[in-house]
Amino acid sequence: MENGFETAHPETFQSVARSKSLSTRLLISVVVWLICAIVFTGYTLLLSWELENGGMAINNAGSLRKRTFQIALLYNQAPDSFELQNEQREFEAVLDGLSTFGQGKQLLPNNHTVSQQVTYLKQQWQQVILPWYAQLRVEGQTVNLNNRQPLDAFANDLNTLVKMIENDNTVSIQLLRLFQKLLLAMTVVTAVTGIYLLFRLVIHPLDTLRGGIQRLSDGDLNSRVVIHTQDEFGVVSKGFNQMAGRLQDLYNNLERKVSQKTQALAQKNQETSDLYEMTAFLHQSQTADEMNRGFIERMLKLTGASAGSIRLLDATRRKLDYVAHEGLPPSMINSTTCTSLDACYCGEVAKQSILNTQPEAQHIDLIPLKFECSCLGFVDLLVFPIHFRTQKLGVLALYFNSASTVDNNQKRLIHALCDQVGVAIENQRLIARDRQFAVSEERNLIAQGLHDSIAQSLSFLNLQVQMLEAAMQKEAWLEAKENLSFIKNGVQESYDDVRELLLNFRTRLSKQDFTEAVQTLLNRFEQQVSVQAHLTLIGDGSPLSPQQQLQVVFILQEALSNVRKHAQAQHVHVTIDNQDDFLMTIVDDGQGFDAEKIKTKRTQHVGTAIMQERAHLIHAQVTLESKIGQGTRVKLILPKIERVLS
Structure with a gap:
């Protein structure tokens, strides 16, 4: 019995013996009938073909009599005419064709009498008729x-040949009629036999089963079917009888089994509810300490x-470090025995994890043992491993002051919950690592931005101060005045760079204000450098993710910063084409530069490297096109596949 219901025995539905199978019997009957039908039909076709050849032979032999007198008539008209010679050749061809009649028959013996008669006629034609015509021609007589x-x-000999062929055809016709009668008889016998077998092998067993099913549906649970055969219907009848027996048993024990199933279903529902509630709690936004304490509670x-x-596992130190606990005294938490892999029973589960085995929950009776937890009054201990995939994270320990009542179903549920808490712990670690990586990456980009702007400006100011000091020592006041002007401009440029960096670092975006942020950036750029900036928006593609929007804006900021510092442009045109692929193009009419030279010295141009690194973060591509005196074009391409993935 499984889940409160009995299961069918395998032998009930075992395969029927091949020789007793209904399908085998039907197949043999069909094959026999098909062979007989093919044989009789084939014989009928062969006889029909032989009759057809006989009819053609009769026509040809009959035409020879006509041709005989036709040749005599043509001879009387013109003994040496071409028409007479042609008629004689056709006569001989027909006579030669009759010489093969009666040979190669499939159903009747070959008729040598017809062949002998044809041979005799050919001899008469060559030895009597043709010499006779030749003598008439010499004597100048007509027929x-x-x-x-x-x-x-x-x-008369030709008439004899025709009668021989007709007699031969008569025999074939009689044999053809015999086969047709046999085929008709076989059809009648097959129909009668098929009806009988259909009733005996199919209709009668089905009717018997139908009667049993009807009695069962009327409430007669004692209904059984008498088994007469060992074929498929016999197997189905046996299965029906077993089904009726089980239905009777189920009906007699229905209340008990319904109660058992109801209890089992309620337990499953409770387990599902607990699992869902715990999973929802573990995946809330909370700290690791809050998550672990809530899980233990x-x-x-x-x-x-x-x-x-x-306790989380540290395999290098061979320690189990507490990360959360509830109800344990400080002496146990501070005890080195309870944190060592080799000094307590909780470490056994962890050591099995280190050995890459699959540890089960350990149920330990603490009464006869003298360990820290037993000395504090705990009687039972349950230890469960905490996993994340194949990674061993630690253990969950549950302490009982009395004998534990946790059954196997609850243990399976706790195992599943420990797997969930393992996922949650690993997610907390991944989130922390991602935050550290993001901070480190952003700091690197900030450092590069400071190097490209403030550091270079300060280096330039340092050089100008040294030159100013040298000019003052030489009392070269014009040169000193020029150096002071450079220093003033450098300080102003440094101030502008710092202000621009601060504004860039404060950038925050969402899917709703991306276009507004781009327009605000261009307006601020116009106010700072008095360069006209134009924005063109094309396409109605799906919005970028927040990370993609942020990096696109940073790349645009870096491109505009390069225009401000180096291009000496009058106009900047920004085009955003948001279709399947996202395309942003920044074009200025400034002085341009040698693009090939920039490629060979990329390490010296941090602004270009920053754009490339930010594009790499969102799996996009940045290309620069420029010629001296013809402005610069910066193109950012984000492929469709990367937009879908993010």
Whole structure:
């Protein structure tokens, strides 16, 4: 019995013996009938073909009599005419064709009498008729009633040939009728036999089963079917009887089984509810300490344990470090015994994890043992491993002041919950690492921006101060005045760079204000450097993700900063084409530069490197096109596939 219901025995539906199978019997009957039908139909076709050949032979032999007198008529008209010679050749061809009649028959013996008669006629034609015509030609006579005796004898021989062929065809016709009668008889016998077998092998068993099903549907649970055969219907009948027996058993024990199933269903629902509630809690936005403490509190409520703890594994130190606990005294938390892999039973589960085995929950009776936890009054201990995929993270320990009542179903649920808390712990670690990486990456970009702007400006100011000091020592006041002007301009440029960097660092975006942020950036650029900036928006593609929007704006800021510092441009045109691919183009009419030279010295141009690195963060591409005196074009391409993935 499984899940409260009995299962069918395998032998009930075992395969039927091949020789007793209904399908085998039907197949043999069909094959036999098909073979007989093919044989009789084939014989009928062969006889039809032989009759067809006989009819053609009769027509040809009959035409020879006509041709005999036709040749005599043509001879009387013109003994040496071409038409007479052509008629004689056709006569001989027809006579030669008759020589093969009756040979190669499939159903009847070959008729040698017809062949002998044809041979005789050919001899008469060559030895009697043709010499007779030659003698008439020499004597200058025509064919008439007084001299045509050879011709009449030859015509009588032709009549004899026709009768022979007709007699041969008569035998074939009689045999054809015999096969047709046999085929008709086979059809009648097959129909009668098929009806009988259909009733005996199919209709009668089905009717018997139908009667049993009807009695069962009327409430007669004692209904059974008598098994007469060992074929498929016999197997189905046996299965029906077993089904009726189980239905009777189910009906007699229905209340008990419904109660069992209801209890099992309620337990499953409770487990599902607990699992869902715990999963929802673990994946809330919270700190690791809040998550671990909340998990232990729920475990204590679920199992009725008196105390609990989560300890994470440090395989290098061979330690189990407490990350959360509830109900444990300070002496146990501070004890080195409870944190060592080799000094307590909780470490056994962790050591099995280190050995890459699959540890089960350990249920330990603490009464006879003298360990820290048993000395504090705990009686039972349950230890569960915490995993993340194949990575071993630590253990969950539940302490009981009395004997534990946790059953196997609850243990399976706790195992599943420990897997969930393992995922949550690993997610917390990944989030922390991602934050550290993002901060480090952004600091690197900030450092590059400071180097490209403030550091270079300060280096330039330092050089100008040294030159000013040298000029003052030489009392070269004009040169000193020029150096002071450079220093003033450098300080102003440094101030502008710092102000621009501060504004850039404060940039925050969402999917709703991306266009507004770009326009605000261009307006601020116009106010700072008095360069006209134009924005063109094309396409209605899906919005970029917040990370993609932020990096696009940073790349635009860096491109405009390069225009301000180096281009000496009058106009800047920004085009954003948001379709399948996202394309942003920044074009200025400034002095331009040698693009090939920039490629060979990229390490000296931090602004270009910053744009490339920010594009790499969102899997985009940045290209620069420029010629001296013809302005610069910066193009950012974000492919469709990368937009879908993000």
